[in-house]
Amino acid sequence: MKDISWESYRIFLDVARQGGLTGAAQAIGLSPATVGRRVLQLEEAIGRALFLRSQTGYRLTGEGQALYERLLGMEAIARGVESWRQEGQGTSTVRVMAGTWVTWLVCENMSAICTGKDPFRLDLSVSERRATLTHREVDVGLRAVEPTEPALISRPAGDVAYAPYRRKNAGDALADRWLAVSEEDAVSAYLRWPHERTGNSVAVIVSRPRSLLDLVRSGAGQAVLPCFVGDLDPDLERAGEEIRELRHHQWIVANSEDRHRRDIRTVSDRLFRLLKSHGDLFAGKRPSRT
């Protein structure tokens, strides 16, 4: 049986992402005609319909979606190879993976991590699930559990505390209006907590943790947030005590084989300093700020 060309996987990913042949063709550097033919071949080889075709573009079918999710992993590794390739070439890219909120904090303080003067680019990817550093998908990761793999080096970066938050002066009207992410997206303990502990009083469900903050600010209800997020927002107040069972440590992790790479080391160090300087906030000690 003839194997499926890996190249068609890459083409498939681009078509799925761009939502059509034209965009994908541009992204890859082929003609739309060819891209269409390759997708057709792939569907033939897989034996399933991957796209819903229309005059306006391509949309993934359910099975297409399933394939897409699997192939994202391949793409991540390919990106890893690409940045490995760049190492010798002068320009380098450091790929950092973190959860929603640490990413948010890093964005707010980007100048502390990477400036125009640095000889590297930063590739920040958000993911609640654990990055597989062993496969080198990313160079630096933030984790809530200490890695056991000896191929990884980790540095403890303090505690993270969680508490429920609501809009200031909202009173107790929101007491049983919890905001949560959908159960299939609830990949961390603090995201699962509302489902497990509030007894079906989840009023609004969103798919991204980031939306929780927006909802709380709009006064739609209360949500569990990391203290460093909630306490930093002048429009929010705690709707209760810290939820101690959610408290966890935090580690900065890197592949030990990359120890020598200066840029990775730099990013890792600066990340460490950033987290350290916000240590009290992370730990929920509520320093008085604006």
Place this chain on the structure above:
Amino acid sequence: MKDISWESYRIFLDVARQGGLTGAAQAIGLSPATVGRRVLQLEEAIGRALFLRSQTGYRLTGEGQALYERLLGMEAIARGVESWRQEGQGTSTVRVMAGTWVTWLVCENMSAICTGKDPFRLDLSVSERRATLTHREVDVGLRAVEPTEPALISRPAGDVAYAPYRRKNAGDALADRWLAVSEEDAVSAYLRWPHERTGNSVAVIVSRPRSLLDLVRSGAGQAVLPCFVGDLDPDLERAGEEIRELRHHQWIVANSEDRHRRDIRTVSDRLFRLLKSHGDLFAGKRPSRT
């Protein structure tokens, strides 16, 4: 800058594995001439020499080795896609990942897991490092730590105990002749133990845990082994008490989205029964056996 074709990655992997163009060409279904050209292009694109060429074949350079290891991850995912593809086609493959010794036990008891009558093939891969089930590289995994990812379902499968072993009647001559795997390959706690706790009395170093058993049997020294391995071997005896600090639980893990796949469920169940029936052995309770 033109991206590197993923197809050349696949070709590279085959050349590296087969050790030459001819074998790879056969494996992929291309001519040696083409394979050679594709490898040349890849080296050109990467900007580094990947192979040492000779009339007798291709050997990886250091950088080639680095690339090879990264790309193994891509291949694992591609295999996952392939077996996903097969699902609809009648014949299916269940991919199981386990450590050296559980794999060994499964091989010894293959008839309990998969027989000729079953409508699926078994794909057993050995790896001491944790399989990334989230990317669906494998369908069923064995782990020493309980997974925190909610996308995974896990089932506790008892305890695993470790002890030092030596050849029977070898006396105390071997007392400080420890056998171990090299430090970079020592990815599990029991493999690191000799390095950390025996104070430089490691006499022989091998790269594969599997070789430890052969060495112990030949009387070359003593080594830490899981009790279910050492106690089952009539030629070995314990060279000391169980090492309690190494004892750990064991979980059978699967991706929860595959819950409905009958064959995966079957393999998982049989694996569970196999481990359960050897529960006392795993826990080091030394039932009297031949």
Place this chain on the structure above:
DNA sequence: GAAATGTCTTTCATGGATGAAAAACATAGC
């Protein structure tokens, strides 16, 4: 409602990737 714009798909000529075969070379066996 007609025109404009954006898709995907088909057609067809072309060129670059491909394989067969030969050449060049190393190794193993006798």
Place this chain on the structure above:
DNA sequence: GCTATGTTTTTCATCCATGAAAGACATTTC
């Protein structure tokens, strides 16, 4: 030392994948 067998590499004709352009069709705009 010579032959046999296995490599890689080169040569060259072929053919298949490719892109340009045209066609078909939906959607948006005026």
